[in-house]
Amino acid sequence: MAKVLVIDDSGFQRRWITRTLTALGHETIEAVNGLEGLRVAGAERPDCITVDLNMPEMDGIAFLGNLKSGETPIPVIVITANIQDDTRKLCTELGAAAFLNKPFKPTELEQALSACLPAEDGGKP
Amino acid sequence: MIVDDARKEFIAELLNIGVGRAGSVVSELVGARVVLEVPDIEICRSQDVLPTLTALRGDDIIAVSQGFTGVLGGDAALVINGFSGNLIVHRLLQQIGDDGDPATMRDEAITEIGNIVVNSLVGAWSKVFCDPFDFGLPVFRRGTLEDCLAPFLGTGGDQGRKTYAVSGSAHFSVNDFFIMGTLIVFFDEKSIETLMGAAAEQR
Numbered sequence: 001m002a003k004v005l006v007i008d009d010s011g012f013q014r015r016w017i018t019r020t021l022t023a024l025g026h027e028t029i030e031a032v033n034g035l036e037g038l039r040v041a042g043a044e045r046p047d048c049i050t051v052d053l054n055m056p057e058m059d060g061i062a063f064l065g066n067l068k069s070g071e072t073p074i075p076v077i078v079i080t081a082n083i084q085d086d087t088r089k090l091c092t093e094l095g096a097a098a099f100l101n102k103p104f105k106p107t108e109l110e111q112a113l114s115a116c117l118p119a120e121d122g123g124k125p
Numbered sequence: 126m127i128v129d130d131a132r133k134e135f136i137a138e139l140l141n142i143g144v145g146r147a148g149s150v151v152s153e154l155v156g157a158r159v160v161l162e163v164p165d166i167e168i169c170r171s172q173d174v175l176p177t178l179t180a181l182r183g184d185d186i187i188a189v190s191q192g193f194t195g196v197l198g199g200d201a202a203l204v205i206n207g208f209s210g211n212l213i214v215h216r217l218l219q220q221i222g223d224d225g226d227p228a229t230m231r232d233e234a235i236t237e238i239g240n241i242v243v244n245s246l247v248g249a250w251s252k253v254f255c256d257p258f259d260f261g262l263p264v265f266r267r268g269t270l271e272d273c274l275a276p277f278l279g280t281g282g283d284q285g286r287k288t289y290a291v292s293g294s295a296h297f298s299v300n301d302f303f304i305m306g307t308l309i310v311f312f313d314e315k316s317i318e319t320l321m322g323a324a325a326e327q328r
Contacts, residue, residue, distance in 0.1 A: 009262075010240075012233035016221055023222075054240070054260055081244035086257040102241050103153050 001025040002047035002113070002121035007037035007063065008079070009055040013102070017050055017079065020106045024113070025122065034058030038066055046074060047121050048113060053080040053087065064094035075116035079104055135324035137166035139253065140293040143246030143308055147203070150241050151304075155216035167292045171311055172279045174290040180305050181206060181270045188273035189239020192261035193247045196254045197316040200277055201247055202309045203239040204270070209304040210235050236265045246308060254323070277311040289317045 004026050008014045018028040029044055031037040034051070035058040041049060049067075053060035060078060067076065075097040080087070088099045098112035117123030152158060167177045185207030192200045205213075214227045214234045223230075240263040247258050266273040279288070292309040312320065 010233060010237045012230055012237050015223065015225070015230075019221060019223060054262060056262060081241040082260065083245060083248035084251045084257050086251070102237075103150065105153075 001027065002117050003027045003029065003044065004113070005029050005031060005037065005041055005044065005046040005049045007031045007034065007049065007055070007060070008052040009033055010052070013052065013079075017109070020109055021113075023106070024110055026113070034060060034063030034066070037063055041067065041074060048117055049074055049076045050079050050109075051076055053078060053082055053091075061090065061094065064091060064096060068095045077109070077112045077116065079109075132321055132324035133166075133168055136168060136291055136320055137293075139250060139320075140166055140246075140291055140308065140310070142249045142253075143242075144293050146245035146249055147242045147306065147308060150245055151213065151238075151306075154220065154238065154241075155213060156220040157216070165294050167290075167294075169290055170279075171277055171288055171290045174278070174292060174309065175270060175274065177292065178204070178270060178294070178307060178309075180294060181307060183207075184269050186268065186270045186273050187235055188266045189236050189243070189263050190266070190277070191240065191243045191263045193243075193258045195251070195258035196256040197250065197258075197312065197319055199310055199312040199316055201243045202274070202277070202311075203242045204273060204307045204309060205235075206305065207267075209306060212304060213238065232265055232267070236263050239263055239265070242308070246310075274309070277309075288312070288314050 004021050006014050006017045006028055009032050014030050021028050029040060029046065031040045033055045037051060051060045051063055064076060077098040077100060078091045078096045079100045079102060081102045083101055091099050097116040100108050100112060114123050169177060181204055187207060187210045188202050188204045190200050190202035210231060214231045217234060218225060218227055251257050289312045290309055292307055294307040
């Protein structure tokens with residue numbers, strides 16, 4: 001199973017996402033904004049990252065931009081309340097592997113993870 | 126500025142879109158069918174909005190507001206009473222299988238619900254106006270209605286900037302429970318003129 005970094009400034013939303021991931025058998029680590037997310041990603045090397053967009057300090061768009069310029073690509077799933085098509089397009093251009101709208105269904109997150117993880121970590125064989 | 130019936134109808138429809146989406150979001154969150162009554166839409170100057178919100182009385186009112194900028198600019202807020210907030214959070218925790226204490230998670234959970242509802246409301250307008258919106262961070266306030274809406278009523282140094290309030294009060298029923306929520310959008314002067322222009326084009 002995979003190690004997933006959950007980045008969201010809402011404690012409630014982090015709890016929601018981590019509970020879903022834990023139920024799927026994954027290990028989770030957390031960060032409260034993009035800046036902390038970059039630090040944790042560098043130190044912990046997660047297999048996958050979920051990121052909110054609207055956060056203080058560093059938002060999800062800036063996080064995606066910074067991560068994209070890093071050395072090793074880590075798949076990122078954007079989980080946001082923002083429903084705008086332009087936002088989805090921008091995230092895709094910045095390298096997001098998947099884009100989910102809040103409130104997400106557990107099956108949606110499971111499918112997104114499965115699509116971007118290697119088979120040994122629970123991804124599609 | 127005169128808001129005639131035709132323009133009011135157009136603006137009401139914009140808020141209706143959001144109220145409908147809010148109902149859908151609440152339904153998904155609590156895992157139950159939500160029966161949504163037709164919302165009562167009010168358009169007035171910001172400083173006159175409090176007396177129109179007759180269902181939101183008492184000292185346990187919750188508001189989650191979020192600023193937005195784009196072709197329209199202003200602040201949108203989800204306002205509910207404490208009882209409705211407790212009920213939604215209780216159902217939400219049941220739905221996601223969380224055995225945590227609703228009381229300790231209520232404020233954060235409602236902030237997140239407000240964030241989702243406001244994004245649904247304003248995000249839907251991006252399709253109507255073919256223009257994207259940017260959002261500020263959600264702000265949680267609790268107290269009397271006056272406390273919760275004070276920053277938007279033109280009494281805190283903002284007078285003249287945010288001049289109009291468009292509110293839609295919706296009654297949801299989830300199973301046997303009634304939940305009353307109100308969506309209020311405070312528009313600046315330029316935005317209300319843009320709205321009026323768009324309404325005129327619709328006629």
